[in-house]
Amino acid sequence: MIRIMKSISCVLICIILFGCATNQNNIKLTTDQDTLRNLSAGSVIGYSQNETSLWLGIPYAKAPINDLRWRSPKLIDSWDGIYKATEFGEACTQIGSTFGDPTAIVGSVHGSEDCLYLNIFAPKDITSDEKLPVMFWIHGGSNTIGTSSLYDPSILATSQRLIVVTINYRLGMFGWFIHPSIKKMSLDPEDQSGNYGTLDQIAALKWVQSNIHQFGGDKNNVTIFGESAGGHNAYALMFSPLTTGLFHKVISQSGSTKTSTLNEMINYYDDLESPGNKSSSKEVMNQLLVADERALNRDGAIIIQESMSDSRIYDYLKSKTKEQIIQTYYNNLDEKDYMHHVINDGFVLPENGMDFANTEKLREIPIILGTNRDEMKLFLAFDPEFTSQKFSMTFIKNQDFYDISSEYGSRGWKVAAVDKPASELVKSGNQRVYGYRFDWDEEPKLLMMDFAKILGAAHAIEIPFVMGGLKLGGLEEYMFDKNNITAATRLSETMMSYWSEFAYRGNPNRGRDEDQIEWRAWSRESDEDTFVIFDTPSDGGIRMSKKASSYKSLVEELLLDSRIPNDDMRCEFLQKALDANWVVDKKILNSGLCKNFH
Numbered sequence: 001m002i003r004i005m006k007s008i009s010c011v012l013i014c015i016i017l018f019g020c021a022t023n024q025n026n027i028k029l030t031t032d033q034d035t036l037r038n039l040s041a042g043s044v045i046g047y048s049q050n051e052t053s054l055w056l057g058i059p060y061a062k063a064p065i066n067d068l069r070w071r072s073p074k075l076i077d078s079w080d081g082i083y084k085a086t087e088f089g090e091a092c093t094q095i096g097s098t099f100g101d102p103t104a105i106v107g108s109v110h111g112s113e114d115c116l117y118l119n120i121f122a123p124k125d126i127t128s129d130e131k132l133p134v135m136f137w138i139h140g141g142s143n144t145i146g147t148s149s150l151y152d153p154s155i156l157a158t159s160q161r162l163i164v165v166t167i168n169y170r171l172g173m174f175g176w177f178i179h180p181s182i183k184k185m186s187l188d189p190e191d192q193s194g195n196y197g198t199l200d201q202i203a204a205l206k207w208v209q210s211n212i213h214q215f216g217g218d219k220n221n222v223t224i225f226g227e228s229a230g231g232h233n234a235y236a237l238m239f240s241p242l243t244t245g246l247f248h249k250v251i252s253q254s255g256s257t258k259t260s261t262l263n264e265m266i267n268y269y270d271d272l273e274s275p276g277n278k279s280s281s282k283e284v285m286n287q288l289l290v291a292d293e294r295a296l297n298r299d300g301a302i303i304i305q306e307s308m309s310d311s312r313i314y315d316y317l318k319s320k321t322k323e324q325i326i327q328t329y330y331n332n333l334d335e336k337d338y339m340h341h342v343i344n345d346g347f348v349l350p351e352n353g354m355d356f357a358n359t360e361k362l363r364e365i366p367i368i369l370g371t372n373r374d375e376m377k378l379f380l381a382f383d384p385e386f387t388s389q390k391f392s393m394t395f396i397k398n399q400d401f402y403d404i405s406s407e408y409g410s411r412g413w414k415v416a417a418v419d420k421p422a423s424e425l426v427k428s429g430n431q432r433v434y435g436y437r438f439d440w441d442e443e444p445k446l447l448m449m450d451f452a453k454i455l456g457a458a459h460a461i462e463i464p465f466v467m468g469g470l471k472l473g474g475l476e477e478y479m480f481d482k483n484n485i486t487a488a489t490r491l492s493e494t495m496m497s498y499w500s501e502f503a504y505r506g507n508p509n510r511g512r513d514e515d516q517i518e519w520r521a522w523s524r525e526s527d528e529d530t531f532v533i534f535d536t537p538s539d540g541g542i543r544m545s546k547k548a549s550s551y552k553s554l555v556e557e558l559l560l561d562s563r564i565p566n567d568d569m570r571c572e573f574l575q576k577a578l579d580a581n582w583v584v585d586k587k588i589l590n591s592g593l594c595k596n597f598h
Contacts, residue, residue, distance in 0.1 A: 030047060031047050031084060031086060034048070034053070035047060035053050035055065037214040041059075041077070041078045042080070042082075043082045043083065044082065044083040045083070045084060045085065046085045046120070048124055050124075050154070051125070052121055052123065052157060052158050053124045054121055054154070055085040055120040056085050056087055056088050056119045057085055057087050057088050057089040057117045058083070058117060059076050059116060059117055060073075060117065061074060061075065062076055063115075065113045065114055069174065070174070070177060070182050070191075070318075071188075071196070072188065072190035072191050073116060088148065089117025090112040090115050090117075090168075091115060091147035091149070092115035092147070092168050092171045092174065092175070093110070093115070093171065093172070094110055094141075094144060094145045094171050094172060094326070095107065095108075095110065095144075095145065095326055096108035097145055099146075100141055100144075100147065101145070101150070109322060111147070113170075113174060113322055116168060116204075117148075118166065118167040118207065119149075119165070119166045120165055121152075121164040122163050122217075123216075124158070126216035130216050131213070132162055132218060133217075133504050134164075134218060134221060134503075135162050135164045135224075135225055135503050136164075136208065136223065136224045136225070137151060137165065137167070137226060138169070138224065138226030138231075138234060139166070139167075139227070139230050140227045140230045140231070140254075141171070142229050143229040143232070143339060145171065145172075146171070147168055148166040148167055151166055151467060152469075153166065154469075155469040155496075156466065156468045156499070159496060160512060161500075162503060163212060163216060165208060167200075167201065169200035169201050169204070169233075170200050172340055173326065173329050174196065175197025175198075175200070176196065176198075176340040176341070177265075177284075178193070178194025178281055178345070179266065179281035179282065179285065179317065180281075180282075181317070182194070182281075184310040185310055185314045189347040190347070192347070193345040194265060194345055195342055195348040198233065198342055199242075199348060201237060202237070202243060205222070205224075205237075205243065205247060206246065208246075209245075209246060220248070222248055223247065223248065223251060223502065224250055225252075226251075226253065227253040227460060227463055229255075229256075229339070229340075230255070231251075231254050231255020231256070232252075232257070234252045235252055235257055236259075236349060238361070238367075239349060239353075239361070239362075240348055241350075242348060248365070248506070249502060250367045250368070250369075251369075251499065251502065252367070252368070253370060253371075253462060253463075254372060254413070256339070256416065257356075257416055257417060257420075257421060259349065260340075260341045260342070260343050260344065261343070262343065262344065262345060262346075265343055266282060267282060268283060269283055278332070279329065283332075284325075285301070285313065285317070287301075287329070287332045288317075288324065288328050289301040291324070291328050354421075356421040356428070357428060358428070359428070362425060362430060363428055363430045366433075366506035366507065367434070368436065368502055369421060369433070369434075370417075370531070371413055371417050371418055371438070372410070372437070372457045372460075372462055373410060373457040375413045375414075375458065375459045376410045376413070376458075377402075377410075377456055377458040377459075378455065378459040380402060380406055381455065382394065386405065396454065404561070404564065404573070408558055408573055408576075409576070412551070412577055412580055414437065414549065415551055415554060415582075416581070418435050418436075418437075419530075419548045419549055420551075422548075423524075425522075431521060432506055432507060434502070434507075434522065434531075434532075435522050435532070436532045436533070437534070437545070438534045439535040439540075440465070440488065440536065441456035442484045442488070442539070444479075444481045444483070444484070451478075462495070465492040466492075466499055468496050469492070470488055470489060484536075487536040487538065491536055491542075494542060497512045497516065500512050507521075517542055517543065519532045519544075520532075529544035529545065530545065530546060531544070531548065532544055533545050551582045551583045555577070558573055558574060558577070559574070
């Protein structure tokens with residue numbers, strides 16, 4: 001993943017991931033007296049832009065610095081005077097990348113630990129008696145990078161008459177980190193949990209409950225939605241026992257359901273009984289000790305760490321600067337552990353993780369869950385096994401190999417994020433489960449690159465369609481042209497209509513104007529429609545589909561796929577499937593052509 005981040009061109013990344021960014025630098029920010037609001041912590045004033053009222057950079061918790069590092073978020077202090085909410089708060093601490101924030105210096109330690117701020121977008125003409133649905137956006141970025149300032153939901157808010165809240169939350173080592181010394185030095189189970197990024201999101205939801213009525217929002221009608229890591233976090237909030245009453249509906253776009261155990265997050269990687277990740281807290285402590293030259297190597301660091309008291313370790317960890325922590329972590333990063341998953345701590349998240357089949361709480365929560373048809377192409381496009389990079393351009397080495405690899409990887413992602421949880425939710429009694437797949441792949445050619453083939457319906461491509469307007473920070477000309485803009489705009493309007501109707505009523509149905517096809521709930525029956533496909537009329541349009549899969553059916557298809565030229569390649573695909581945490585029947589692995597895999 002780090003290799004991919006370093007090699008990707010800035011232009012392409014901005015097109016894909018950050019095209020929905022608010023172009024704040026081009027806006028003359030003057031406060032608008034009509035945006036003056038009285039909140040629980042004090043008065044705040046925002047500004048107006050076109051038909052939207054905006055409040056940016058409102059603090060929702062105390063800065064988690066010094067003694068509050070690796071502690072649950074604390075209630076914000078009241079302020080005197082009027083807080084000017086016209087600029088986004090700083091991004092949370094992360095390694096600088098064009099993925100996370102195009103304003104960052106790539107490879108630098110970017111952002112601040114003082115980052116717990118949120119933003120509000122609302123129709124300018126809200127009347128005093130309106131209570132609009134609230135949509136609460138959680139940004140993606142593997143829970144290690146990203147920031148709320150990259151997203152502009154103004155058109156979604158104004159065209160659909162919604163209140164949209166976007167937030168920053170602690171990332172990476174500051175958001176999901178648990179060392180035994182941290183657990184021992186606190187009596188508060190929230191402080192002991194390690195799920196500080198999750199707790200930040202919960203604190204922001206509590207802020208919404210206390211204050212959103214001041215902006216015309218209905219605290220009793222809150223929909224959380226997020227993409228990638230944001231979709232993962234939306235799932236986590238569903239499972240947390242601490243979120244009861246804080247939201248009422250969920251949309252997970254390309255979200256992961258994988259979690260981390262306490263042992264994985266804490267133990268040494270060579271622990272014989274329960275090995276941890278190579279980036280576990282004890283391993284990070286080892287790396288810091290070596291970086292400080294207090295130990296010559298890992299073995300020496302283990303001896304020192306085991307001799308230190310909990311209070312000394314905790315004080316040592318708090319004494320390190322954000323630069324020391326981030327740089328040490330990335331210098332020793334195992335790329336498989338790049339994603340920071342929520343932790344099964346037994347308090348913020350259940351010890352058994354995200355078990356959709358056996359969770360009573362989830363039966364009454366309406367949910368939309370979906371993926372993009374070509375999720376993996378974003379990542380394969382910059383993998384040297386599949387492509388070459390010349391003059392900041394991407395060239396596919398073997399289109400068939402590229403497409404097949406993406407197909408199985410993307411379908412496996414859909415099984416994990418949509419088909420499996422949706423089926424289990426329906427079996428448990430939830431009758432308001434709605435699946436989708438985003439198929440739009442009509443990008444034009446740029447120079448010698450055909451983006452329709454390189455990216456297609458890749459990871460994150462749906463975001464500007466959901467946010468509305470298809471504005472891509474000035475780079476929309478590379479993704480949209482006169483041949484596709486009309487159909488793409490219509491598709492965006494339709495998706496916003498479904499998303500908002502779901503926010504209003506918990507059922508996307510036929511959209512806000514009731515003029516779309518009916519988006520029916522996920523069916524328990526294999527021969528009935530299960531999910532909707534989003535595409536333009538030239539590629540089949542918006543339609544319902546029965547093509548749900550399981551890990552078993554995917555493996556069976558893979559082993560029989562005549563497009564794969566030989567068994568070595570077939571088994572290589574299967575090995576990659578295992579690396580991606582497909583649940584594969586051991587009988588398949590121990591017999592037949594792939595019997596040598598374990």
